[in-house]
Amino acid sequence: MDLEAIAENHFGVDAKARVAAWMAELDADLEGWTGASHIRGENNLQSHDEGRQAAIRLVNELRSRPPGDPVNWYFATITGSNLACKGPKAADDLLDDLCKVTSGWMVWNRLRRRTAPDDTPALRDSARLMNWLVNVVCGPAYLDALDPSAIVSGKVPAVFSTFLRDRDAQLPAGTSATECYKVVGLDPRDPPEPCVLLKYRTSQVGPVIVPTAFDAGTHTHFLPSAAGARYGTTKNLATADGSGGVREVVVPPFPVSRMMEPEFIGA
Amino acid sequence: MTAMVNNQFDVLTTLPDVQAAAWLSDYLRSRPVAPPVRVPFDLEPVEFLLSQVHSLSNSELPRRVGTLAGKLVAEAIAQGKHRPGDTAEQEALRTLFTLIEALPVSDDVAEFLYDLAVSGRLLDGGELDLHLLTLRALVLHQRPRPGEIERAVEFWRHEADDIRYAAIAIQGLLRIAAPGAIELLPEFVRRARAAQPPLPLTNTLFVVESELGSSKDLWQALRSAFDAQPSQLTLVRDEFARLRLRERNPVAWEILHQDATIADPVGGWSLQFATGDEQKINRAREQPFDMLLAPAA
Numbered sequence: 001m002d003l004e005a006i007a008e009n010h011f012g013v014d015a016k017a018r019v020a021a022w023m024a025e026l027d028a029d030l031e032g033w034t035g036a037s038h039i040r041g042e043n044n045l046q047s048h049d050e051g052r053q054a055a056i057r058l059v060n061e062l063r064s065r066p067p068g069d070p071v072n073w074y075f076a077t078i079t080g081s082n083l084a085c086k087g088p089k090a091a092d093d094l095l096d097d098l099c100k101v102t103s104g105w106m107v108w109n110r111l112r113r114r115t116a117p118d119d120t121p122a123l124r125d126s127a128r129l130m131n132w133l134v135n136v137v138c139g140p141a142y143l144d145a146l147d148p149s150a151i152v153s154g155k156v157p158a159v160f161s162t163f164l165r166d167r168d169a170q171l172p173a174g175t176s177a178t179e180c181y182k183v184v185g186l187d188p189r190d191p192p193e194p195c196v197l198l199k200y201r202t203s204q205v206g207p208v209i210v211p212t213a214f215d216a217g218t219h220t221h222f223l224p225s226a227a228g229a230r231y232g233t234t235k236n237l238a239t240a241d242g243s244g245g246v247r248e249v250v251v252p253p254f255p256v257s258r259m260m261e262p263e264f265i266g267a
Numbered sequence: 268m269t270a271m272v273n274n275q276f277d278v279l280t281t282l283p284d285v286q287a288a289a290w291l292s293d294y295l296r297s298r299p300v301a302p303p304v305r306v307p308f309d310l311e312p313v314e315f316l317l318s319q320v321h322s323l324s325n326s327e328l329p330r331r332v333g334t335l336a337g338k339l340v341a342e343a344i345a346q347g348k349h350r351p352g353d354t355a356e357q358e359a360l361r362t363l364f365t366l367i368e369a370l371p372v373s374d375d376v377a378e379f380l381y382d383l384a385v386s387g388r389l390l391d392g393g394e395l396d397l398h399l400l401t402l403r404a405l406v407l408h409q410r411p412r413p414g415e416i417e418r419a420v421e422f423w424r425h426e427a428d429d430i431r432y433a434a435i436a437i438q439g440l441l442r443i444a445a446p447g448a449i450e451l452l453p454e455f456v457r458r459a460r461a462a463q464p465p466l467p468l469t470n471t472l473f474v475v476e477s478e479l480g481s482s483k484d485l486w487q488a489l490r491s492a493f494d495a496q497p498s499q500l501t502l503v504r505d506e507f508a509r510l511r512l513r514e515r516n517p518v519a520w521e522i523l524h525q526d527a528t529i530a531d532p533v534g535g536w537s538l539q540f541a542t543g544d545e546q547k548i549n550r551a552r553e554q555p556f557d558m559l560l561a562p563a564a
Contacts (some may be wrong), residue, residue: 031305091494103310105310105317106309106314106322106456110314116401116432117431117432117462118403119468119471119472120435121474122406122407122474123321123369124407125324128477129321131477132470135473135510135515136469136470136510141510144467144468145470155311186308187307191318191319193322217308
């Protein structure tokens with residue numbers, strides 16, 4: 001996607017210069033470089049009206065961007081200007097149950113009960129976190145243990161999701177958390193930490209969308225999808241050349257009450 | 268050892284207090300820090316920090332981070348940043364409490380938390396329930412000295428009067444006087460179920476199970492406490508079934524399903540508390556994060 005051309009076409013040469021300056025700042029930043037690469041490699045946003053409008057909105061915001069902090073500005077703008085989940089719809093025949101491998105710490109920090117009346121267990125030690133995840137979060141009482149209104153959200157905030165039908169093939173039950181992270185294109189944790197498989201149905205959390213550069217933000221292992229792709233991919237870190245990967249779509253953030261019972265993966 | 272050497276947050280142990288606090292504050296707000304920390308794509312800074320330091324129980328780092336977070340909270344409250352109006356500052360305070368809640372802290376910070384818990388209801392936090400955050404942190408960090416225990420017990424019992432804080436108060440009491448917490452449970456269960464909407468019991472009973480562990484006496488006391496309230500006992504049994512208690516602690520499960528037992532088989536919780544448990548408290552004050560009260564294997 002040529003953001004500078006979009007800027008010039010819609011807002012003139014000043015806007016083009018603003019975009020160029022921002023992209024240069026991103027390029028000079030360790031994290032930002034990844035985000036800039038995703039934007040340049042983006043092929044699907046321009047293919048439909050909602051995507052085109054999202055790109056134009058970003059350029060419009062860029063015209064008044066304060067100097068400095070290019071990466072945090074990008075994250076804040078994606079969220080504040082509602083730029084996530086603006087790719088084309090994923091192919092209908094892919095619609096199925098979805099899942100997301102996530103850190104136990106993310107569950108504890110973002111999905112637990114946080115407001116009174118509150119009964120969140122205090123974490124005396126790592127064993128207590130593990131026990132809570134295994135026996136409470138990943139059990140039939142999960143909707144009582146977590147805050148049903150807490151929002152399952154990615155960082156930008158599209159929720160990267162894998163098809164549950166792919167799970168058995170790529171990360172069958174018993175696969176270590178380290179391998180699971182690799183297969184879904186996330187860096188394995190060091191030190192290892194307990195992780196949980198969140199599960200949800202497209203009918204509850206959809207629409208299901210092909211991920212774009214805006215969804216990926218600075219996701220190091222995201223691969224920009226080819227034009228007209230039916231789904232996205234992230235690099236399979238288990239293959240040396242990075243050419244493998246699992247199928248990924250994104251869904252908008254959704255409340256815990258729409259999740260199915262999570263599954264404990266391990267550490 | 269390797270993890271300690273390579274830990275990206277070791278810088279917090281080498282910087283002087285003021286700089287370390289500023290570093291931590293910047294990091295948690297996703298501002299640039301030196302040396303830079305690469306937070307995984309799917310985590311918030313606080314989640315990554317916890318994943319890196321929480322399990323280092325023999326290192327100075329967890330206590331350092333918890334203590335710095337406590338000092339930042341004290342500073343923020345002194346500056347009135349907890350007051351309604353500034354959403355970003357309130358969110359930053361929540362994040363700091365998340366660290367305090369999960370990590371060890373210095374004696375100074377523990378004392379500050381107790382003072383804040385006592386006076387916290389007077390501080391208006393609007394959407395930010397400062398009192399709840401403080402109570403939650405205090406559960407692990409309370410360090411009553413011999414002679415102060417009755418006051419601590421009284422404090423938690425008083426907090427339990429308010430249904431919004433009752434579950435946290437029971438957790439606090441479980442840490443210093445389990446029989447006292449058991450005594451409160453039947454009434455808590457009744458009130459929780461009578462609330463509109465009913466309050467879930469799952470997390471509370473998970474903590475009860477964790478703290479009672481394999482102590483037959485305490486499970487017996489729990490069973491006895493429900494003698495007069497069979498309908499609440501049924502609810503509690505159902506909840507424990509959902510927590511798979513039968514598989515994980517068959518002895519406790521069996522005791523819970525006994526017929527009505529003699530009242531208070533441990534001979535009065537205050538008596539027990541004043542003897543054996545006080546030793547536990549003394550040891551806990553020295554090593555608040557050890558496994559003193561952990562369930563036996």
